[in-house]
Amino acid sequence: MHGVGLQFGREEPPKKKGKGNFIRRMTTLRRGAPSQGRSAMLQAALMSAGMGGNIRPHFTCHDSIRRHILYVYNIARGSEKTLRREKFEAFLKGTQGALWVEPLTQESYSFQDFFWVWSQNESAWSAVRRHEELDASKPISNYFISSSHNTYLDGNQLSSNSTADAYREVLSNGCRCIEIDVWNNPHSRSTSRTPSKSPQMEHRRQFSSNSIPRIAAERLDALMSRHSRSPSAPQSAFSSLESKHSRSPSAAQTTFSTLETRESSTTLDPRDLVGSRSRASSRSKEDKFNGEPVVHHHGTMTSMISFREVCIAVRETAFQRNPLPIIVSLEVGADKEHQEMMVQIMKEEWDGYLLDKPFDHIDHITQQPRLNELYNKILIKVKRISDKQVEDEIERGRKLGISSIRAKPPITKPLADLAIYTHSEHFDDHQSLHSRTPSHIFSLSEDCFHALAHDATKIRTLLSHNRDFFMRIYPKGLRVDSSNPDPSFHWRRGVQMVAMNWQRTDEGMMINDAMFANTHGWVLKPPGLLSDENVDVEDIPRRTLDLRITVLAGQVLPLPRDRRQLGGVGVMGDRKFRPMVKVELHVEKQKGGNQDLVKETVVAETDNPDWGYDSKSLDFFEVKDVIEGLSFVRFKVEDSSSIRDNLMAWACIRLDRLQTGYRCIDLLSKTRRKTEHAKLLVKVEKVFRAETPA
Numbered sequence: 001m002h003g004v005g006l007q008f009g010r011e012e013p014p015k016k017k018g019k020g021n022f023i024r025r026m027t028t029l030r031r032g033a034p035s036q037g038r039s040a041m042l043q044a045a046l047m048s049a050g051m052g053g054n055i056r057p058h059f060t061c062h063d064s065i066r067r068h069i070l071y072v073y074n075i076a077r078g079s080e081k082t083l084r085r086e087k088f089e090a091f092l093k094g095t096q097g098a099l100w101v102e103p104l105t106q107e108s109y110s111f112q113d114f115f116w117v118w119s120q121n122e123s124a125w126s127a128v129r130r131h132e133e134l135d136a137s138k139p140i141s142n143y144f145i146s147s148s149h150n151t152y153l154d155g156n157q158l159s160s161n162s163t164a165d166a167y168r169e170v171l172s173n174g175c176r177c178i179e180i181d182v183w184n185n186p187h188s189r190s191t192s193r194t195p196s197k198s199p200q201m202e203h204r205r206q207f208s209s210n211s212i213p214r215i216a217a218e219r220l221d222a223l224m225s226r227h228s229r230s231p232s233a234p235q236s237a238f239s240s241l242e243s244k245h246s247r248s249p250s251a252a253q254t255t256f257s258t259l260e261t262r263e264s265s266t267t268l269d270p271r272d273l274v275g276s277r278s279r280a281s282s283r284s285k286e287d288k289f290n291g292e293p294v295v296h297h298h299g300t301m302t303s304m305i306s307f308r309e310v311c312i313a314v315r316e317t318a319f320q321r322n323p324l325p326i327i328v329s330l331e332v333g334a335d336k337e338h339q340e341m342m343v344q345i346m347k348e349e350w351d352g353y354l355l356d357k358p359f360d361h362i363d364h365i366t367q368q369p370r371l372n373e374l375y376n377k378i379l380i381k382v383k384r385i386s387d388k389q390v391e392d393e394i395e396r397g398r399k400l401g402i403s404s405i406r407a408k409p410p411i412t413k414p415l416a417d418l419a420i421y422t423h424s425e426h427f428d429d430h431q432s433l434h435s436r437t438p439s440h441i442f443s444l445s446e447d448c449f450h451a452l453a454h455d456a457t458k459i460r461t462l463l464s465h466n467r468d469f470f471m472r473i474y475p476k477g478l479r480v481d482s483s484n485p486d487p488s489f490h491w492r493r494g495v496q497m498v499a500m501n502w503q504r505t506d507e508g509m510m511i512n513d514a515m516f517a518n519t520h521g522w523v524l525k526p527p528g529l530l531s532d533e534n535v536d537v538e539d540i541p542r543r544t545l546d547l548r549i550t551v552l553a554g555q556v557l558p559l560p561r562d563r564r565q566l567g568g569v570g571v572m573g574d575r576k577f578r579p580m581v582k583v584e585l586h587v588e589k590q591k592g593g594n595q596d597l598v599k600e601t602v603v604a605e606t607d608n609p610d611w612g613y614d615s616k617s618l619d620f621f622e623v624k625d626v627i628e629g630l631s632f633v634r635f636k637v638e639d640s641s642s643i644r645d646n647l648m649a650w651a652c653i654r655l656d657r658l659q660t661g662y663r664c665i666d667l668l669s670k671t672r673r674k675t676e677h678a679k680l681l682v683k684v685e686k687v688f689r690a691e692t693p694a
């Protein structure tokens with residue numbers, strides 16, 4: 001366990017005379033490198049104390065951070081040569097505020113031993129405190145749910161690609177409410193076509209155009225004649241080419257190769273061969289989605305994918321490492337026949353997961369299920385639109401000069417019947433907030449919600465509704481760049497689902513990541529927002545905050561693309577990487593308040609910056625009306641020499657999970673990926689005080 005740490009860092013070119021100041025030297029510690037004679041004893045002590053499963057990976061430390069750790073060690077040991085056990089315990093419990101400290105077995109600790117033991121105790125080392133075990137015993141409206149808007153898109157809202165991989169991505173990262181916009185297959189010739197079986201159930205053999213047997217073309221006329229009466233005849237005609245493939249939720253490891261084959265190869269279908277062999281080299285538009293419903297952003301230039309492909313991606317990814325339920329928000333523009341296909345496809349692909357009937361012991365008319373009753377279940381959220389509402393929508397469209405073809409058809413009964421504990425209900429005005437049906441969900445745009453929330457006459461009704469019933473907020477239509485609102489504004493008013501554009505890393509998405517980090521996508525609401533509490537808006541627990549953050553050092557900060565060269569110098573040698581750290585406090589904005597909640601360090605000159613032992617602290621004092629579990633601290637590493645696109649790395653931490661003392665912060669990239677060795681060392685001082693009566 002104590003062996004040499006992993007060597008890392010960017011590639012280092014051969015040293016050249018006179019260029020040593022440009023060569024970045026990475027000092028590798030052996031995780032504190034306990035002496036050989038004591039390493040086994042330390043490891044055994046940790047294992048026997050139950051830390052075996054909590055031992056952290058090798059931490060490799062640059063000199064910029066190591067200097068500060070040595071400084072902390074020297075303060076802790078005082079005038080003595082080494083650090084005595086009693087002082088070490090006092091440091092871990094007092095300075096670091098560690099929630100637990102395993103018994104220390106040595107009488108004294110060298111610097112290497114000190115650092116090794118400290119860095120293994122996550123409670124004393126990491127800036128982020130782990131979540132407590134989730135209380136899943138409450139009705140489902142008592143939780144915040146990690147949610148996605150237009151999940152199928154991989155970029156902007158107007159012209160990006162639709163892809164099933166987007167569902168794999170968000171589900172793998174804890175999202176538990178996804179959106180699927182379903183429309184008619186524009187190339188379907190039949191309105192009574194039977195959906196084909198899943199590739200996971202019956203794996204269709206694929207052929208390239210070069211491998212199609214000549215006899216297929218010669219027998220084309222005969223095949224078309226024999227099967228002309230059945231819309232699905234081409235599929236059945238080649239049933240001998242299909243091989244049975246067992247259907248299992250654990251088949252995720254074969255998914256990517258299967259889907260890639262479906263996209264890149266040609267299905268042997270007689271209609272694709274009509275006319276000539278050359279036309280058989282690529283699948284026809286009619287066959288691309290097999291006559292089944294499609295998913296895309298209607299009225300835009302976004303591409304289409306098949307509804308079945310999305311359902312397969314959900315099935316393969318949803319419950320791999322996460323048993324908590326998924327809510328599927330369906331936006332349906334498909335007609336009756338395609339809706340019938342949707343129901344059949346969902347029942348086929350989500351067999352065993354889809355909740356398609358109420359539980360015997362939970363009447364969906366009068367009560368909600370508890371979270372722990374829905375493990376490994378997929379819940380459908382869908383609108384129920386009456387024929388009169390459709391007629392009204394068409395009439396409004398005519399008056400505005402909008403084609404009635406954009407009006408959505410009514411939801412059919414078989415599809416509506418799947419919305420058991422989560423059905424969409426139309427929101428007219430604030431009077432709708434008096435609805436008492438347990439399963440209803442109101443979906444509002446962020447603009448509509450802001451108007452409600454800022455109306456003093458309606459805020460109490462809004463909070464009361466959201467304690468007991470669901471509300472979902474989605475980004476306003478002007479966010480065509482897939483930007484996001486601040487979800488914490490909506491969470492503080494009890495909204496369970498704030499649908500985010502996961503396609504973009506911005507302030508809103510960083511806050512969303514912080515809320516659900518290291519959870520399974522469902523987070524219990526804080527006191528004052530729960531269904532069993534009848535608390536007025538003024539009585540939701542709030543406190544005054546004094547926060548001081550001192551950024552001490554960093555290591556392996558990501559470099560801009562044009563300066564990923566020796567020492568951070570650009571290709572032309574004209575600019576250096578000049579990092580600075582911005583710290584932003586995200587709390588409820590005060591009316592008429594002008595408090596500065598954004599602070600920044602001085603500019604450094606290397607990707608391993610050291611701001612010194614006496615670096616200036618970033619202070620946020622007398623911040624009032626703070627709800628600790630719904631406030632956030634954001635760290636942004638920016639390149640001050642860049643005018644545009646200057647964000648290099650970031651971290652965002654929920655305030656109640658930000659631990660005090662000397663802390664290590666793991667940084668994320670602009671694409672929300674962990675940057676393995678990029679870290680900040682900071683000192684955090686945090687004090688909460690009860691609000692002083694006015």
